Amino acid sequence: MLLRSACRIPKLGRFGLTPNRSISLSTQAVIPTATRYPHIIRDASFKEIEEKDIAFFRNAIKSPAGVITSEAPDELEPFNQDWMRRFKGRCSAVLRPTNSAEVSAVLKYCNENRIAVVPQGGNTGLVGGSVPVHDEIVLSLQNMNKIREFDPISGVLTCDAGCVLEVLDNHLEKQGFIMPLDLGAKGSCQIGGNVATNAGGLRLLRYGSLHGTVLSMEVVLADGRIVELGKPLRKDNTGFDLKQLFIGSEGTLGIITSVSILAPRRPKAVNVAMLGVSSFEGVQELFKYAKSELNEILSAYEFFDRTCLKLVKHHIPGIREPFETDVPFYVLIETSGSNKDHDDEKLSAFLDHVMTEGLVEDGALAQDTTQVAGMWNIRETITESLAKEGGNYKYDLSVPVPKLYSVVEEMQERLASVGLFAKDGSASGRVKHVVGFGHMGDGNLHLNLTSTGWSKDIEKAIEPFLYEVVQRHGGSISAEHGLGLMKAPYLRYSKSDDFIDLMKSMKMVFDPKGIMNPYKYFPS
Amino acid sequence: MLLRSACRIPKLGRFGLTPNRSISLSTQAVIPTATRYPHIIRDASFKEIEEKDIAFFRNAIKSPAGVITSEAPDELEPFNQDWMRRFKGRCSAVLRPTNSAEVSAVLKYCNENRIAVVPQGGNTGLVGGSVPVHDEIVLSLQNMNKIREFDPISGVLTCDAGCVLEVLDNHLEKQGFIMPLDLGAKGSCQIGGNVATNAGGLRLLRYGSLHGTVLSMEVVLADGRIVELGKPLRKDNTGFDLKQLFIGSEGTLGIITSVSILAPRRPKAVNVAMLGVSSFEGVQELFKYAKSELNEILSAYEFFDRTCLKLVKHHIPGIREPFETDVPFYVLIETSGSNKDHDDEKLSAFLDHVMTEGLVEDGALAQDTTQVAGMWNIRETITESLAKEGGNYKYDLSVPVPKLYSVVEEMQERLASVGLFAKDGSASGRVKHVVGFGHMGDGNLHLNLTSTGWSKDIEKAIEPFLYEVVQRHGGSISAEHGLGLMKAPYLRYSKSDDFIDLMKSMKMVFDPKGIMNPYKYFPS
């Protein structure tokens, strides 16, 4: 019951994926999507790519490596396969334009010829949205990565959609600013992909969602029209805020080619503490108190369960227990502010109180930037550690905070009842682990299951059961990862028929021929 | 050059309009819109209201005072006339439903019978959007004012659209929370009207725009369908974020009947200082420094010019000079945080620096809540003081900060060159004052002109000249007030033809018969 002032965490850089380095998650070959889900039948009205189409693309895209074709199958492969190794398409052409005019020429041609197109950013999406299902071509934003402008008075950054999130954050750091979002995939994911998925991540609690921070964007519609959606101004009430539709549109409306985003000042002081809590009710109490006492400097409130920590310790070299007391729940609290002394004082008072009152069982406060990075490293390598266990079933859910963890428990019960999971912690069932972690401050639960490999009966034991549970608790079947291919069939658990009809009308306005990212997002 | 520790401002409550108390701005009778702008011709396809329609409405709306008709012309009057006394319609029926089912029944009927409808909240809008142009009926949300739910863990408030902003803020105050927006009209304006106009106001700098804080809403579409747009969750990435289209839709897509909004914790400490600056460049420098040093506790950065202060002193009883040094620009800085000592220390260090470095000429720091209210009172009574001068031409513009005040100067030049304005400060021209004030932290300029009354030649000297200037500087013709009737014709100064075509497509999806708030929002 003592707050440890130093965290026993070794020196470790913060986890970031480098572009196109895909972690070797499993050696099992990925089953093609069309084989795994044979009911998703290719839309016969889409044109199959021929030589003359390739010739057009080579002509439209000027840079030498702008078009990759099946002549180089090894180069095509990473664009066809998703990060989770759950989905795999068989496109025979990847286009990498370098500017909006090229994107426009390509889309216009595809629209006229009914060629289906999958926009692709960093390909870190977790719902199978970023890779083809059948033979749709991939339009990758990789080569559109110029930072166009940064204004240090307003904090507005304007850049190409293909800029990697971490590159942007490093760029801003030099000028005393910070990107308003951060996520484990920051070394690979692109700002365009972030906007297209309405990514949430680790800083949402503090800086709000992209719906508030994205000021404008340039998009290319399916028919090739290049349209500015807004201006890089903090306020602009002239007409419907159409850019908002593209935030979270997952490539179904058009291609986002540039983004203007409001960057906050970079906080001068950052503190991180890891706390152990004996119950999920305790995690909630702690959250309420943290919001009240740390208010404007609270920048993250993340939680994970004991199994997550166990797996991280097992898979990530050098990670050890943050403290010895055995607890079921861990909370990572981050504060960021403009005055180190003030923040230290606020956090100390907070920690004193929660230790004295018995709100936490044990805790550790990072003493320097290395320890800060070390604590974050535990939280951020959970996804990687799970992946190393073999087959992963990843569910990103929004659940009203009081019910958040009971969803994990209900899932464990369910799988135990059908003989797939052993609740004694022995990992002896076919489903080895059922864990919960996530951005608790936003009511965002990542429920993950690991097993030896993908199997239809496990998937069927989870879905739609899990979505029914979430619906019953008034939650959402996707908090931040989106719908993609994986959750599209279950949209009705979150949205009404009237709402889905309106969605279809939107699609008709922006992409009447349906060439943009087909088979996804909409329930059939 | 001394920072005064006490502000010589008398005890004055913060300015708030009480519901339906319209300030007597001028005794001049308001010219009907149809007379003032004869080119806006009534759409003959809209049905004129008959007895049988009234009978239907009386039957559909249960409460006794639910339908007001021309039998009570005095009661109709305030619904026909806007806050600025610039626009006046001639509707013969005002409907005041008490729930969404009633709204639905009414709209379904109007849609089937092609009866045009103007949604009305608190009628404090400043672009003529909230009153009829011709004989459109008014659907007022006044009687839909129930607070449905507040969750102190997540901070989510759910309420009827007709709740008055100040009532909501008072409700939250008791529970330690605060509405994420605040504006001078808070005593009258409704949350539904705020959302429909995407109101900005005084707290946007700190809590962001409604696009980030509104989590979900219930709307009634033109055809009477009641649709939930989202859920009251912090994160929900399931489909297009359609509620965003309604934020700033100004009644053209349907009726907002309820809103769920994320309320921040109420800050425990609030400080306000008023500073005098010798140039607009200085105002910018000061802003940059304030953002950097006060960062997470900076909650307002408002500015106004000397003439504004002069008019407030003249019209508002008891208001005196905050300090004696004569300066052209005044800045109001507010900080809000969770620890009074820390905030005081940050603000003192900031003020010390800016006084020592000569960034400000003079300044005063409020010593208690009365002085805080007093300083805000100066800023918030500018609009009222201008109104008391007689005819007002109000322009709410977004301009990149470096160019913000030059727009005011260019307008003064222009009016002087056509003989309407005397630049010597004598107020001897027909245009007496051309002033600038606003939410400078957001690049938001309120440019206001006063004259003895409305006249076509003055309006013609301002518009479209002013919009051309704004366009040249890369700004927006409407920062936060919207388009309404007043700015609709000038939308092309801010948006491209392609964008406007997409807007029209949106309108076709939600309101294909065009009954919702006609003649407005879209350029003809």
Ligand SMILES: Cc1cc2nc3c(=O)[nH]c(=O)nc-3n(C[C@H](O)[C@H](O)[C@H](O)COP(=O)(O)OP(=O)(O)OC[C@H]3O[C@@H](n4cnc5c(N)ncnc54)[C@H](O)[C@@H]3O)c2cc1C
């Ligand atoms: C280790 C790890 C941690 C993660 N953590 C988080 C997290 O904390 N929060 C979170 O929200 N997500 C998280 N994710 C998911 C993922 O990183 C995000 O969804 C990210 O925003 C995707 O960006 P991307 O550039 O990789 O897009 P992609 O995966 O390439 O594409 C995602 C979707 O957007 C579309 N798209 C991409 N670019 C464009 C464009 N320019 N125009 C139009 N459509 C486009 C694609 O068609 C696809 O439907 C994580 C993923 C990993 C692997």
Ligand SMILES: Cc1cc2nc3c(=O)[nH]c(=O)nc-3n(C[C@H](O)[C@H](O)[C@H](O)COP(=O)(O)OP(=O)(O)OC[C@H]3O[C@@H](n4cnc5c(N)ncnc54)[C@H](O)[C@@H]3O)c2cc1C
């Ligand atoms: C003294 C004063 C100060 C102000 N300060 C600010 C400021 O700082 N920032 C700012 O942004 N604005 C400001 N305004 C403008 C105005 O107060 C805002 O636009 C406000 O949000 C309007 O709310 P309301 O309820 O009065 O809406 P109304 O004026 O009644 O309506 C405004 C528009 O919204 C539509 N509408 C209203 N309710 C609904 C609904 N439930 N569903 C669908 N459509 C609806 C109407 O049809 C109309 O087009 C100020 C106004 C005054 C008089």
